Amino acid sequence: MDPMQHTTSAGGRGFSRKWTFILLLAILCGTALGIYVWDKYVPNSKHEQPDFGGLKKPVFYQGKMMEHAAIGEKESLKLPIDTVKNELDPNLTYEASTGSIIITTQNKVVRLRTSQLTVMVNEKPFNLKFPAVEEGGIQFIPMDPLKSLYGVELRESEETGAVLMFKEGDSLHWSKAIAYPDKPERTIPLRSGPSIKNTIYVDLKQGERVLVWGEEGEWLHVQLPNGYMGYVKKDQLTPDQDEVIPKEEEPKSFVPWKPKRGKINVTWEQIVNKNPDTSKIPAMPGLDVVSPTWFQLDDGEGTIKNAADPAYVKWAHANGYQVWALFSNGFEPKRTTDALSSYDKRMKMIKQLLAYAQMYSLQGINIDFENVSLKDKQNLVQFVREMTPLLHEQGLILSMDVTGKSDSESWSLFYDRKALVDSLDYMMLMAYDEYWASSPKAGSVASLPWVEKSVVQLMKEDQIPASKLILGIPFYTRIWTEDPKTGKVTSKAVFMETPQRIIKEKKLTPVFSPETGQNYLEYQEDGKTIKIWMEDETSIKARMELVKKYDLAGVASWRRGYETPEVWSLIDSYLAGP
Incomplete structure (x- = not known):
């Protein structure tokens, strides 16, 4: 074989392999480019039927589908109780023992009972067209009371059964599919996700309206009136006229009474065995309200x-x-x-108080519930919620006494102060008994730093408005006796004038205690140490300065008869001042 011929043949084969490789590479690149172009620019044309997760009558609010469906249709439409509670009224209560749905508003207490057409509104009977019902272990509330109580609007789709819920005052942003005058048959895809690669749920007609709930990049999250939701490209929609769900006229709010000067001066009248001889009660200048302890569970x-x-x-x-x-x-x-456990028992108490208020021409009720189990926290709130509209209907003021915050379950933690104050006209802070009668350590009934801390905690942590907060002050003090032999500490509560008499009899001189903001007295008697943190003009002035500093609603004193006469003019001068 010719060597030269052999060389040329080998070179030809190398040349052929090179072009084959280049050709294959070009094909591969072309294919990859084609795939890229397809993935990026060619939209998915597949259609998929929208799914409501198996719900026959789904309920939507602001583009969110609720967990449970509605039942009924048109006038008989009913919403599941969890939807009402979660989206309209977190205070709605269901009482399983009596099958009662209890709704409290600013001026109404409404009780619906399962399968009963009669509903009680402020304890007066009214008839419904359709009752509340239970189905599949779920309570359903008819549409009529929901509309009247919450101003809710329900739009039911005849096509799909979906229910769109709107609250009064809601702003609805409508858009419509853009028009193509030269292509009247062209549609705009509503896709399952914010990408042209997502399947199509619905082909929107030109000019078809959708509700816009949000945006994601170049896509809008929208919903059709029939409940179907999906995504449409921004440039394929144009803004349409917005809509505001009309508000019903607000009922007139109850305006709690207060004196012309603005600040309230209340004192409690303790009734032990019999009512006091009023002819012996001295003048109390500047006092606005007396609160006798007349009613007890x-x-x-x-x-x-x-x-x-x-x-x-x-x-x-x-x-x-x-x-x-x-x-x-x-x-x-x-x-x-037991008394708080059911609507019927709570309403029994409320009705008695209403009857007594009318019978004795009262202007208000003051609730003083103490030593309550923590498990009754919510029932106590419910009791107050149910009481408020009925008292206000009779023009009565509702106030409640609460302790300062502590870790005691039965004396502090059972108060849901933040929830309670929403229903109350006034909240009295019983800012006393920092050191209580059986305390193992002697101390002030209510040192000023402790009182101020209690006020600030309620205002900051529980959002108690100053306009509703009344500072409770003590008209008493305690005489503490420390016995060094036994190590025991005992105390007895005394009137304000008792320490003054001791000072005169024993020729003692009190000293001011900056730690408590009070005058302090200490002396020896029969080998024992006597300690008194005094309630006097100095301490009362300091307490009134707190009322002024935080612009509180006023002051309440425990109790009438413990004070010295000059206290009333002193309090009045602060409440009447600028």
């Missing part, structure tokens, strides 16, 4: 023991005082648990 059924005295009311009104009678739970936790 007597049993777990909600019966109230009544110690009211018409003669006391006549005296109070003759002297220009309002009467806000106090209702106590007797500090009995078991009795309280």
Whole structure:
């Protein structure tokens, strides 16, 4: 073989392999480019039927589908209770023991019972067209009361059964599919996701309206009136006229009474065995309200023991005082648990208080529930919510006494102060008993730093408005006795004038305690140390300065009869001042 011929043949084969490789590479690149172009620019034309997750009558609010579907149709439409509770009224309560749905608004207490057409509104009967029902273990509320109580609007699709829910005042942003005048048959795809590669749910007609709930890049998240939701490119929609769900006229709010000067001066009247002889009560200049401890929970059924005295009311009104009678739970936790446990028992208490208020011409009720089980926290809130509209309907003021915040379950933690104040006209902070009667350590009944801390905690942590917060102040102090032999500490509560008498009798000189903001007295007697943190003009002035500093609603004192006469003018001068 010719060597030269052999070389040429080998070179030809190398040349052929090179072009084959280049050709294959070009094909591969072309294919990759084609795939890239297809993926990026060629839209998915597949269609997919929208799915409501198996729900026959899904409920939507602001583009979000609720967990449970509605039932009924048109006038008989009903919403599941969890939807109403989650989206309209977190305070709605279902009482399983009586099959009651309880709704409280600013001026109404409404009770619906399962399968009953009669509904109680402020304890007056009204008839519904359709009752509340239970289906599949879920309570359903008919449309009529929802519209009247919450101003909710429900739009039901005849095509799909979907229900779109709107609240009064909601702003709805509508857009419509753009028009192609030269291509009237062209449609705009509503896709399952924000990409041209997502499947198409619906082919929108030109000019078809959609609700816009949000945006994601160059896509808008939209919903059709029939409930179907998906994504449309921004440039394929044009803004249409927005819509605002009309508001019903607001009911007139109850305006709680307060004196012309603005700040309220309340004192409690403790009734132990009998009402006081009013002819012996001295003048109390600047006092606005007396709160006698007349009503007490007597049993777990909600019966109230009544110690009211018409003669006391006549005296109070003759002297220009309002009467806000106090209702106590007797500090009995078991009795309280039972009485708060059901709507019927709570309403029994409320109706008795309403009757007594009318009978004795009262201007308000003051609730004093103490030593309550933590498990009753929500039921106590519910009791107050149910009471407020009915008292306001009779023009009565509702106030409630609460302790300062602490880690005690039965004396502090059971108060949901933030929830309670929404229903109350006034909240009285019982800012005393920092050191209580049986305390193992001697101390002030209410040192000023402790009182101020209590006020600030309620205002900051529980958002109690100053305009509703009344500072409770003590008209008493404690004489503490420390026995070095036994190591025991004992105390007894005394009137304000007792330390003053001791000072005169024993020729003592009190010293000011900057730690407590009070005058302090200490002396020896029979080998024992006597300590008194005094309630006097100095401490009362300091407490009134707190009312002024935080612009509180006023002051309430425990109790009438413990004070020295000059206290009333002192308090009045602060409340009347600028």
